Amino acid sequence: MGFLLTVSFLIHGLSLFCIILLYMQVTKVKRIERLHQQNINKMEAAMSSYLAEFQEQNEQFLRQLRERSTSLSSEMEESSAKSPLVDEEDVPVQRVDLKSEPSQSLHELLSIEENQKHISTSFDELTTDQIQDLSGEEIKEFSVYLKGKGLTIEEIAKHLHRGKTEIELLLKFHQ
Template identity: 40%
Template structure:
């Protein structure tokens, strides 16, 4: 009887040792996965910080050029009273990359023409006329899901 109990005890000990080894292997896999996720998170953080740094530098460069342009414009405005020809040449020089076609812009607003209805207004008008979402999408040349979301978000 003691021999049987010893054999059962050895089998249970071996089985428990096997289960402990399996659990240890699974734990090591989980630790490896956590390390990889932590490395990926660090890489993403570094990428975002580099992107934000580039964005900040670009904004600072834009602001510097804008302030330079404004100072040149005020200088040009002061010179304009003395000579208009000099002012236009410095004004053209003061508008480098960001505003290449400033002279082509016209500051005329015509209030006689009624503004075109927006996409939301057109979609609502068609919807109130009893059109289906598919028909509205075909008429406005938009996607069915886009029209559906547009109507949902802009409910009156």
């Protein structure tokens, strides 16, 4: 009988110890959830203030744009009212010689084309280390180049070691 009583106390002690451990885990999780909720509230406040500031800047920009357009339209009306209309007979006719030389020579056009080919071949020869060292503008140019070659956004992102969304945004802003 004493043996069973001892075993019962041991089992009760072990269960009490497990309950204490579980209670500590629950309080730890609740504390983490509270901290997470506080961080979410801070982020929401920061984003809402940023959006409010952004909206204010947009409204200010629109007001300035409207002011400029009204001032330009009034200036154009004033200038059109001040300047008399010109008769077509008074305007001298300029003759263009169709046999004249073009503004850019063939050599200039060929050098521009060779530079573009050189850029495309230099893009093809980049190693992964060189790709990681590219600046923002070079990454943009390279992603546009790869898109022109027919690669998908996922393939470009994999090739540049960047995120798919980052490449999508680069290409969207390029358009």
